[in-house]
Amino acid sequence: MIVATLWMLGGLLLAMLSPRILTTMICRFVNPTVILATWTAIVVGTFVNLTVPAVVLLLPNHGGVSALFHLAQQCWLALHDGASNGVETLVGAVAAIAITAMTAGILISWLRMARERRHTHDKHLGIVHILEGTLQVHDHTLWVPLEQPLAYSIAGRPSLIVASTGLRSHLRSESVAAVLAHERAHLRGRHHLFVRLAESVALVLPWLAIMRASPVLVRTLVELAADASAARTHGRSAVHDALRTLRPHAVPSPALAMATDTDCTAVRLHALATDRNHQPGVRRSFAAYVTAMALPVLPGVLFLCVMTLTSCLAVA
Known part of the structure; x- marks a missing residue:
């Protein structure tokens, strides 16, 4: 014991x-x-x-x-x-009950978030089908006629990237390509699953420091990983310019957007400005x-x- x-x-x-x-x-x-x-x-x-x-x-x-x-x-x-065996059994039983409850809570939270993701994904696909021929759809990217530059990705089958036409008017072509590469890196790396897991464990186990801090940590990490992937293809300068131009904007909760909160963006800009190899x-x-x-x-x-x-x- x-x-x-x-x-x-x-x-x-x-x-x-x-x-x-x-x-x-x-x-x-x-x-x-x-x-x-x-x-x-x-x-x-x-x-x-x-x-x-x-x-x-x-x-x-x-x-x-x-x-x-x-x-x-x-x-x-x-x-x-x-x-005594009785004390050991009691302690073990209490711990087992607590762990079972925590596991069930995480599973329920995970399923709820999965349902929200499917709803958001189906809603976007519905918009694509309704406005087919009106909106530009190319390579799983839905271009919406908005002046504000924005982009976000939604996991699912098929996966989808939503980008505004304002990207092309506010960014040079290399930076636009870097933004799209960033969102594809999210989808390819299944970053949405990491974020969903982080939010699930934080919701059920907020009394554990690592679980409580997980949403912020994981969102920062997936953005850094996507930045590094885009930088390897299009260069750090293109990603850096895109980050400095884009501003945080509202996105559906299951989606991941390139523009995030100010603190995270500062860390990402610092990482891009650091002369280090992005592929160890x-x-x-x-x-x-x-x-x-x-x-x-x-x-x-x-x-x-x-x-x-x-x-x-x-x-x-």
């Missing part, structure tokens, strides 16, 4: 510190795709770090889950009689992804190792 509880506390500690870690990575201009992978691993790892110890507490003779876990428990039992090498990317995947398991490994060492030294 002691080890399982410490494992949970380690997971909670990681969840509390993660926003600062991810923000530091953004400020140091780490590849946004790598940071997204880190965020995903931390979110999944947080659930694992909370779920597995709860399940272990419910298992009979749970000291044998692994050799290391078994060694730690045997050493600890040499010093203490341990908590294979070795650096591999090392970063491995680190991202390993980060969430550290609490469990660390506390098991510490428990084993301190308990065995005490016995000796």
Whole structure:
């Protein structure tokens, strides 16, 4: 029970510190795709770090889950009689109920957002069909006759980019192409799913720092990733000019627009102005992804190792 509880506390500690870690990575201009992978691993790892110890507490003779876990428990039992099975079962049951409720909440939130996305997508397709021949539709891009320069993307089948004709009058052709490349990067990278997941976990688990901060972090990351993708094709100058020209505008909630809030835009402009390669090498990317995947398991490994060492030294 002691080890399982410490494992949970380690997971909670990681969840509390993660926003600062991810923000530091953004400020140091780490590849946004790598940071997204880190965020995903931390979110999944947080659930694992909370779920597995709860399940272990419910298992009979749970000291044998692994050799290391078994060694730690045997050493600890040499010093203490341990908590009663009844207490362990009660703690595990309460944790299991809480985790089940959280999982159900996230699933319900996810389904609600998916329904909103389908409604928005179907509504836009309906407009295309009704005004067919009046509006320009080319390469899954719907051009609407508006003077205000704007663009946003909507995931679905088929995916759709909505752009105003004002883009062509306010931006040079290379910047217009960069805006469209930015929106295609959102669709290709399934960024809408990342945003939906971030909003779901924040809605259900606002008491966890990483979940509460996820919507802002993930929206910043997907915009940085799309900017980097567009910059590789059309150059940083074209993306930079487009960002400076476009202004935040209202879009349907499931959509992603290139023009975002002022704080996010400032970070993106700074990233584009920084003389760094937007496509990291294979070795650096591999090392970063491995680190991202390993980060969430550290609490469990660390506390098991510490428990084993301190308990065995005490016995000796």
